[in-house]
Amino acid sequence: MRGLLGALPTQMDYKGQKLAEQIFQGIIIVSAVIGFVYGYMIEQFGWTVYIVMAGFALSCLLTLPPWPMYRRHPLKWLPAQDSGAEERKSVDKKPSKKHK
Numbered sequence: 001m002r003g004l005l006g007a008l009p010t011q012m013d014y015k016g017q018k019l020a021e022q023i024f025q026g027i028i029i030v031s032a033v034i035g036f037v038y039g040y041m042i043e044q045f046g047w048t049v050y051i052v053m054a055g056f057a058l059s060c061l062l063t064l065p066p067w068p069m070y071r072r073h074p075l076k077w078l079p080a081q082d083s084g085a086e087e088r089k090s091v092d093k094k095p096s097k098k099h100k
Helices: 002-006 014-042 045-063 083-093
Strands: none
16 A cells, blocks of 8 residues: 555646646635625525535645646756765865964
């Protein structure tokens, strides 16, 4: 079971995060407007809350998992460098300053 869960992707790229945020906000706003109008028409505030909660649940289902549409633009990372060699070079080049 642990191996199966370890194989699932867990990250989104930056453009995917922006898309997920836009989808989330859009669904919440649309469900709030629909809920308000419907609740106002039937004069039941409870239905407004139910519709907004349903929109929230739908938006969570669509935006929280890292679906493939949120991973289309992966970052290109630079290869790792040995930082110890660079630090030694920079220390050797610095002249020592003595205050008199």
